[in-house]
Amino acid sequence: MSDIIAIACVFTFSSFITKPEFEKSDSILLLLLLIGWYFSTKISSTYDDFRTERYIGELLLIFQNVLVQSIIAGQVLFILNRHEYTRRFVFVYILILLIVLIIKNYIIKKILLRYRQKGRNIKNVVFVGYNEITSNLISQIQDNPHYGFKVIGIIAKEEEGYDFGGNTYLGDLQKFLNMNEDYKIDEIIITTEEISNHLMQKIFVLSEKRAIRTKIVPNYITYYPSRLQFKFFGNYPLITFRSEPLQEYHWRLVKRVFDIVFSLFVFVFIFSWLFPIVAILIKLDSKGPVFFRQYRWGKDNKKFKCFKFRSMKPESNDVTEKGTFNQAQMNDPRITKLGQFLRSSSLDELPQFINVLLGDMSIVGPRPHAHEHNIRTKDEVDSYLVRHWIKPGITGWAQVNGYRGETRTIEQMEQRVKYDIWYIENWSLGLDFKIIFMTVYNVIKGEEMAY
Structure with missing residues (x-):
């Protein structure tokens, strides 16, 4: 107010x-x-x-x-x-x-x-359960007096050697439920999952009777500390392990409108004169088509034809003699002279704005990989397919952080996937603008992995 x-x-x-x-x-x-x-x-x-x-x-x-x-x-x-x-x-x-x-x-x-x-406007807190979560929360309270919380004590099973971090031990749960002491408690925070439904119900009854607010910290938050998102499905609460802003329709609409407006701007003011020049140069440099089209995986693992300016010789093969996917490498003999410039300057990716207008791609998102690359990697990197929850992009968070081009090891791919998933969980229109500016800057200064 x-x-x-x-x-x-x-x-x-x-x-x-x-x-x-x-x-x-x-x-x-x-x-x-x-x-x-x-x-x-x-x-x-x-x-x-x-x-x-x-x-x-x-x-x-x-x-x-x-x-x-x-x-x-x-x-x-x-x-x-x-x-x-x-x-x-x-x-x-x-x-x-x-x-x-x-x-x-x-x-x-x-x-x-x-x-x-001065001890005013303080909320007195009691923790039910003592574990790493409890210890961390108590440390935060003690290190930040402006929070306005005071730990009254711990309710847990008494085990030999436990000092409960120097905090007051109020006994086990059954003793606490039956106690007559009139503690001044404002909140009960439950940090353990080792409580039966019957005892949990008793805690709620006690807290309601004494006008105490009760809160629960899910024990599995230690595995996904920053990804949990709480929503309702009808009358039932759901906890999802990953935050996804683009699950919301209005944000998807905002991103789509931005993609269309930005792409049309590029087509009118850049492609109108640049496309014919690049097409003529490709034809003069080597025989073959101007565009290279390749099946790639998009949102929800759906395949689409991805457009690029052709940067390799027309007889080049994407599959090695051993049957594995043949990624572009430094000094790759398949790349034409003009193709080296197109790839190092990222001009070969410009036709993907067509894919953006068709709705297969976005300006910013995880880079789409070839079909064979996906087949090989999805079983080697646990979270690999998570990156397909949203549309792939012409540029992405992984690329502006140095993970573009060839991935020689599984560790490199894991890092790329890690950046892609971070983008999915933290998307905002401001982040898209930042990535676009970083992409332009990287293109101007040159990139080691651009080949």
């Missing part, structure tokens, strides 16, 4: 000092800015974990949400044909809003920290 009030006050002040009078259209703009703030903070989870968010993390979220405000303000004023005030108002509004929000959050953090250091 304080942020909403800050936006309204800053908007009014900025309007007062940059425009002669307040108009009805300004009320529409303010309403849209407030709506935009609501949705941008919702999407970025700005308010979801206030206690455990560090100040630097809050600053990054502030910058992100204020950027959305600047885009909304600029676009709305442009549509309303208020060009004479657009730049001045947007600059003043964004600058003051940024300063106000930064100072406000800093002051609130300092006040709460001082308040909690």
Whole structure:
């Protein structure tokens, strides 16, 4: 609520000092800015974990949400044909809003920290179960007093040699459920799965009776600490092991619109003159077709014909005498003289914008591999097929991090897959822009693995 009030006050002040009078259209703009703030903070989870968010993390979220405000303000004023005030108002509004929000959050953090250091606004926590998860959570609480938590004790089976990290031992679960002591407990956090459904039900009854909030940390979170995603399927909660932003229809739509707009821009302003030049040079360099088409695996392992400018001699074979897939190598005799330049400059990949418009590929995504390459690798790298959950790309996160071209070892392929999966789990339109800029930069400076 304080942020909403800050936006309204800053908007009014900025309007007062940059425009002669307040108009009805300004009320529409303010309403849209407030709506935009609501949705941008919702999407970025700005308010979801206030206690455990560090100040630097809050600053990054502030910058992100204020950027959305600047885009909304600029676009709305442009549509309303208020060009004479657009730049001045947007600059003043964004600058003051940024300063106000930064100072406000800093002051609130300092006040709460001082308040909690005096033992106020503290949540008393009891852990059920003692294991690595419990120990790590307690360390985080102790190392970060601004979280505002205090560990009252541990409920677990007493085993010989256990000191429970120096924390108070409150007995086993049965003793805790039957105890008469009136501990001041705000939250119970269960970190063990060695509890029967019957005892779990008793914990819930006790916590409800004493108005204690109960939370559960899944024990298998140690295997997938940053990938878990919680959703509902009807009335049933589901935990998935990987976060996939592109599972959401609206994000897939955003990515698809970006792919189409970007590809059309490239076709109109670059391909219109570059394609004929490259086609003529390929024909002059060697006999054979201009394009090389090869079956590759796309989203959901569906095969499609991938377009490239031909960079090898027409009689070249993709399969060795032993029947294995023949990857392009350094000083590969199959590559033509022009092909060496096309591959080192990545110009051979440009026809894949056709695949983007056809819907088989995206601008950014895991690079598609040849059919035979997929067949060989999917059984050697456990998570290999995960990269096919989304459309393949002309460029990708693995490629801009040095994993492009030939993969000589399984370890190299595992690293490439690791980068591809990270991209799937952390996708954003901003990340796509970053990868595109990194790709252009790498092409200009040259890449060791581009052959």
